[in-house]
Amino acid sequence: MAIRGGRPAARAGRPPAxxxxxxxxxxxxxxxxxARWPARAEGAVKWLLLAPxxxxxxxxxxxxxxxxxASLRVMDFRTYQLGEDYSTANxxxxxxxxxxxxxxxxxxxxxxxxxxxxxxxxxPYAYALTRTASARLRRVLLVGLFLPFFVGQVVRAYGWLxxxxxxxxxxxxxxxxxxxxxxxxxxxxxxxxxxxxxxxxFAVLMLAPxxxAIPEEIERAAASCGASRGRTLLRVxxxxxxxxxxxxxxxxxxxxxxxxxxxxxxxxxxxxxxANLVHDxxxxxxxxxxxxxxxxxxxxxxxTVAGLLLAAxxxxxxxxxxxx
Amino acid sequence: xxxxVAARPTVPRADTAPAxxxxxxxxxxxxxxxxxxxxxRLERGQFLTVLGPSGSGKSTLLKLIAGxxxxxxxxxxxxxxxxxxxxxxxxxxxxxFQRLALFPHMTAAGNVAFPLEMRxxxxxxxxxxxxRFLKLVRLExxxxxxxxxxxxxxxxxxxxxRALVFEPELLLLDEPLASLDVRLKEEMQLEFRRIQRExxxxxxxxxxxxxxxxxxxxxxxxxxxxxxxxxxxxxTVWRDPAHPFVARFLGVGTMLRGxxxxxxxxxxxxxxxxxxxxxxxxxPRPGQPAVAALRAERVRIAPADGADGDGTRLAExxxxxxxxxxxxxxxxLYELSVPELAGLRLRAIDRDPGGHARYRPGAPxxxxxxxxxxxxxxxxxxxxxxx
Ligand SMILES: Nc1ncnc2c1ncn2[C@@H]1O[C@H](COP(=O)(O)OP(=O)(O)OP(=O)(O)O)[C@@H](O)[C@H]1O
Ligand SMILES: [Mg+2]
Numbered sequence: 001m002a003i004r005g006g007r008p009a010a011r012a013g014r015p016p017a018x019x020x021x022x023x024x025x026x027x028x029x030x031x032x033x034x035a036r037w038p039a040r041a042e043g044a045v046k047w048l049l050l051a052p053x054x055x056x057x058x059x060x061x062x063x064x065x066x067x068x069x070a071s072l073r074v075m076d077f078r079t080y081q082l083g084e085d086y087s088t089a090n091x092x093x094x095x096x097x098x099x100x101x102x103x104x105x106x107x108x109x110x111x112x113x114x115x116x117x118x119x120x121x122x123x124p125y126a127y128a129l130t131r132t133a134s135a136r137l138r139r140v141l142l143v144g145l146f147l148p149f150f151v152g153q154v155v156r157a158y159g160w161l162x163x164x165x166x167x168x169x170x171x172x173x174x175x176x177x178x179x180x181x182x183x184x185x186x187x188x189x190x191x192x193x194x195x196x197x198x199x200x201x202f203a204v205l206m207l208a209p210x211x212x213a214i215p216e217e218i219e220r221a222a223a224s225c226g227a228s229r230g231r232t233l234l235r236v237x238x239x240x241x242x243x244x245x246x247x248x249x250x251x252x253x254x255x256x257x258x259x260x261x262x263x264x265x266x267x268x269x270x271x272x273x274x275a276n277l278v279h280d281x282x283x284x285x286x287x288x289x290x291x292x293x294x295x296x297x298x299x300x301x302x303x304t305v306a307g308l309l310l311a312a313x314x315x316x317x318x319x320x321x322x323x324x
Numbered sequence: 325x326x327x328x329v330a331a332r333p334t335v336p337r338a339d340t341a342p343a344x345x346x347x348x349x350x351x352x353x354x355x356x357x358x359x360x361x362x363x364x365r366l367e368r369g370q371f372l373t374v375l376g377p378s379g380s381g382k383s384t385l386l387k388l389i390a391g392x393x394x395x396x397x398x399x400x401x402x403x404x405x406x407x408x409x410x411x412x413x414x415x416x417x418x419x420x421f422q423r424l425a426l427f428p429h430m431t432a433a434g435n436v437a438f439p440l441e442m443r444x445x446x447x448x449x450x451x452x453x454x455x456r457f458l459k460l461v462r463l464e465x466x467x468x469x470x471x472x473x474x475x476x477x478x479x480x481x482x483x484x485x486r487a488l489v490f491e492p493e494l495l496l497l498d499e500p501l502a503s504l505d506v507r508l509k510e511e512m513q514l515e516f517r518r519i520q521r522e523x524x525x526x527x528x529x530x531x532x533x534x535x536x537x538x539x540x541x542x543x544x545x546x547x548x549x550x551x552x553x554x555x556x557x558x559x560t561v562w563r564d565p566a567h568p569f570v571a572r573f574l575g576v577g578t579m580l581r582g583x584x585x586x587x588x589x590x591x592x593x594x595x596x597x598x599x600x601x602x603x604x605x606x607x608p609r610p611g612q613p614a615v616a617a618l619r620a621e622r623v624r625i626a627p628a629d630g631a632d633g634d635g636t637r638l639a640e641x642x643x644x645x646x647x648x649x650x651x652x653x654x655x656x657l658y659e660l661s662v663p664e665l666a667g668l669r670l671r672a673i674d675r676d677p678g679g680h681a682r683y684r685p686g687a688p689x690x691x692x693x694x695x696x697x698x699x700x701x702x703x704x705x706x707x708x709x710x711x
Contacts, residue, residue, distance in 0.1 A: 220419075224390060231442060
């Protein structure tokens with residue numbers, strides 16, 4: 001209201017329409033409405049804002065309960081209905097199923113390796129991005145970071161088929177010098193490679209803010225203490241970047257553990273992860289009971305991995321509380 | 325040697341090369357020279373303060389000496405050795421940064437121990453040495469705390485201890501006191517002086533606080549616009565500023581503009597004001613525009629009808645009027661209008677305001693100063709390198 005009272009432009013003799021902008025009038029009107037808002041509703045507003053998020057989380061919990069219920073019933077293959085009685089038969093079956101064990105280990109090892117490689121590759125990228133003095137290099141790095149997001153995971157996986165296939169670019173190039181063709185697709189390393197390539201931007205995105213938050217002066221201070229660049233990295237930059245490293249590991253590990261498309265397309269059925277197994281149970285063998293059991297194991301594993309990472313980070317991980 | 329840092333000789337070793345020798349140092353960012361030309365020598369054991377307004381290139385100069393950046397021209401020698409190719413972590417330099425730059429993930433003791441670990445001190449010796457330096461900066465018992473658990477002044481002390489603990493041959497301070505409140509600042513200034521004397525370490529301190537420069541230093545360099553305007557001991561720089569900018573930057577005063585005449589004399593309108601040119605190189609040429617600096621505390625005011633204040637021979641006696649009187653505790657700052665000097669606002673400081681008469685705004689007074697206190701310069705200098 002004080003603004004309207006002042007109206008310097010109007011006093012200067014200009015038309016009042018330009019003196020008091022429409023956007024201000026709208027804001028004034030909104031404020032007038034807000035002023036009438038019952039104070040009692042204050043608390044309700046908070047929950048109202050949280051409602052969509054709560055609804056989504058609630059749906060997920062509901063889905064989990066339904067799955068837990070299904071995982072405890074045995075599929076009757078004469079009727080293709082889940083049995084009436086609860087039993088642990090599905091879990092017992094998983095326990096003694098060799099293919100499940102192999103898939104479980106394959107997923108876990110992949111999670112570990114992909115996370116490690118992503119952090120190793122993302123760190124220098126994020127460091128260069130946040131430290132370079134050249135505006136051009138920074139622009140190139142940023143475009144390189146966001147470009148992959150415009151190309152979905154499935155499209156990218158098919159891109160690798162074109163490049164790595166029996167008739168693909170790589171084998172054609174090798175053929176020119178009289179080598180190959182080699183079978184590059186449908187192997188574990190290829191799946192890992194595809195996953196690392198897919199997850200790298202996520203890792204950089206999580207790491208960059210953490211590195212940007214470390215003042216350059218700190219690194220100079222380390223140098224003035226006699227620390228070489230390598231020791232500065234090990235003793236100062238890495239420990240200070242821990243929240244970012246944990247966050248990046250969290251995102252990459254959980255996404256890798258539950259990934260479906262890369263093993264499906266680049267592995268071609270030879271290198272399935274747990275998610276592929278779930279898919280097969282639901283849509284190939286139509287065993288919703290067993291599929292639910294695997295899905296629950298997968299959920300539990302993901303939660304455990306995330307929990308372990310957060311526990312390793314200690315309080316203040318992810319920098320959510322600003323405690324450094 | 326109260327803290328027992330006995331191993332370090334405070335007197336230079338056999339060789340007598342200066343601690344720091346800068347020749348024609350320059351550093352450019354894009355098209356702009358942040359530091360145009362800096363040449364100076366600093367003898368061992370001395371405390372040098374680099375004084376200058378914001379953006380005058382002080383930090384840039386320190387960065388070049390510390391080796392964080394390479395000069396675009398000129399050279400740095402440390403203790404006689406050319407260091408242009410020596411990376412910062414191999415230089416014998418301890419540094420306290422403007423924003424302190426303590427390592428947040430280490431305790432205070434960890435911060436202080438860090439340079440010792442990096443410089444490969446005997447691990448058995450480290451804890452005792454850390455303890456000794458924490459004591460030197462009066463932080464006994466606080467070594468276990470993280471930086472965020474310490475007050476601003478305590479963090480400052482950790483930063484000082486970290487810079488000194490390995491007994492560097494050169495200590496660089498980049499305005500580490502700028503963010504402190506006045507009391508703490510003055511306390512820390514004395515602390516610096518005490519520690520510097522105790523350890524005898526050659527020190528370069530950067531600041532834009534003139535008081536700090538005068539209190540702490542053996543030598544002062546005044547910078548503006550990427551250039552060194554004057555180098556000297558604090559008293560010389562204060563009494564005989566070599567450049568109009570230095571005269572204006574140090575202390576409170578008035579700049580008078582007119583024409584120079586032989587003598588030297590400053591002519592403003594019909595009035596002739598005898599003065600003194602402190603530096604032949606910057607003295608005005610007769611007939612040319614001149615600028616004169618007159619320190620506020622050298623201006624005496626007396627009742628308009630009274631005799632000279634204390635009987636000393638004062639060359640000038642002008643009629644003036646008090647426009648404003650600002651009580652500043654130990655002194656009163658007057659703003660005077662002097663009709664004869666084309667309406668110029670003259671500033672005068674009167675110490676001991678309780679001891680004698682105070683003048684109210686509007687009061688007619690007579691204004692006097694000694695020709696020795698009117699410092700004359702070539703006016704073209706002001707537009708030249710004035711930031
Ligand atoms: N990295 C940089 N890139 C571009 N310009 C810079 C850079 N560093 C400093 N400058 C410019 O160089 C000039 C001198 O900077 P410098 O930091 O040396 O000033 P200073 O005297 O330390 O000032 P302050 O008292 O504000 O710290 C300034 O004009 C500044 O804008
Ligand atoms: Mg600076």
